Amino acid sequence: MRISEAAARSGLKVDTIRFYEAEGLVPNITRSSDGQRRFSQENVDWLTLLYWLRETGMPMKVMQRFAALYAQGDATIPDRKSILLDHSRLLAKRRDDLDRCDEILARKLEIYEEYLR
């Protein structure tokens, strides 16, 4: 499929996909005879994963390492696994941050209510 569809399916913008490809984050993108990118289902699955990793705060450098490992084949699965496990610890930390912020907002809003009464 072409880039606009890959964008719609993965959640990433067209520009971001091109940028990610240039940065080496998306292996194996082929081109049609006139130079346009063509995306396989595997490409789109990969982009979707990148979308969610980014959305939850994985830095590009880590994605780059992850992509390099992915490009090297199944032998790198243990390394990739440890990257994802690290990231899932980060998710837990972010959830804590959200809770902490929720508390602070609740207190603040309560104080506002006092003023408004």
Add this chain to the structure above:
Amino acid sequence: MRISEAAARSGLKVDTIRFYEAEGLVPNITRSSDGQRRFSQENVDWLTLLYWLRETGMPMKVMQRFAALYAQGDATIPDRKSILLDHSRLLAKRRDDLDRCDEILARKLEIYEEYLR
């Protein structure tokens, strides 16, 4: 207190505090006779709030609006309240994103386990 202590207490870096002040995000910072910033407890509370708002993804433009309202006094509390309520909706969305990403990671890790067996 001075800037290093304000940084330690709020969670923000010294540079970030100076940057935020320059952008109008921190009202009422006074200076000592030799030009150094002095922070009151109210300043630090405000910085701490900014820290958590940033940490959970509030864009600077919104913080700017929020700070401008804060500087205008208690009459703006309803407006500030609605900004915080909006933000707390965003927190909910982020929590959903984390859950979604967790699922995706779990599936991915499961597939990795298959390969490793």
Add this chain to the structure above:
DNA sequence: TACCGGCCTTGAGTAACTCCAGGTCAAGAA
């Protein structure tokens, strides 16, 4: 008095997009 740590300002650098200008190409309408 010489040094040191902490502060100051200004300005450059970075990360991760995001947008724009100018150009190609294939396919359908006139």
Add this chain to the structure above:
DNA sequence: TTCTTGACCTGGAGTTACTCAAGGCCGGTA
């Protein structure tokens, strides 16, 4: 067949939100 449209291409500039470095001042200690 020529014209237009729409999706794509590249290269480069612009944006956001910091982050760091250079060079300088000032108050306190050895």
